Amino acid sequence: MKKILILIIFIFTTSCSIKLFEDKKNITLYNIDVHIEKLNNKKDTTIENISSVEGLNSSKILYKEGINYGYFQNSKWICSVPCMFKNAIIENFSYIRENSNNNLDLMIFNFEPHFNNNENYVYLKIKAKLKKDNNLIGEKIFEYKLNLDKITTEEVIIKLNKSVELFLIDLDNWLSTY
Template structure:
């Protein structure tokens, strides 16, 4: 009877032992635009960079056949608004807290669109500029065709952000 009790106790305790679950390996990616040539010479105060809630995460969003999701093994190093702010500060030296010109940016889209034959890095930004009593607004849309690998998709976002920063600089040089 003692043997049966100890055997049952041993089975019970071993079944309750902690299981080792392998840790999920996640790769981190960042968009990093190289220095660009600029047109604008007037200062502007970057008031905010924000976006749609589902994009303000480190998770990389995608769309495939009208279904939305996030990559399981890849994430942004920081959220798209964080990466955009970093790249704007790096590339637009005329951003100044002392300027009366106020710039607001909202990220409308920042996702991968998977199609049967390729993928697209999709980015869209709504920009508002307040200059004295005037207010200007514009939406910038980018869709860069890439291959299906995550490295190519990140390069597509690099390219889209590079286009955006150049276009934003040109737009600001017209409006300021």
């Protein structure tokens, strides 16, 4: 009886550990890596809010293939898309302050690669609102579509980073007009 009990425990623990071992994957983490050298805006600005559509509010890397959406299996963002955009803005815009009269609100609609039969590209679409003393003084939609030269995760990340760089340059220029 003792041997049967030991055998049952051995089989149970072995079967559980094999399942745990099979579920482990090598996940590569990516981040927005952008550095803007010249800034035009000189006015202090506060990031009031950065939000996104539900599919982007995750560390999973979203993609669109045809009409379907999915997530990369072995690649993830270091944090959610809004989190990475906030970090990129803080790192690149020296005029971001904790409290100021100018409040920036961003809504990220798209930040993903699109894979179609005849065209592969990354697409970024963001709506920016600027408020001064709680009054809306400006609103703009920024859109970027960059073709993919190759269909690899690295190429997708390079092009997504380039779209963020273009966005930050344009956002800085737009903010400087107020």
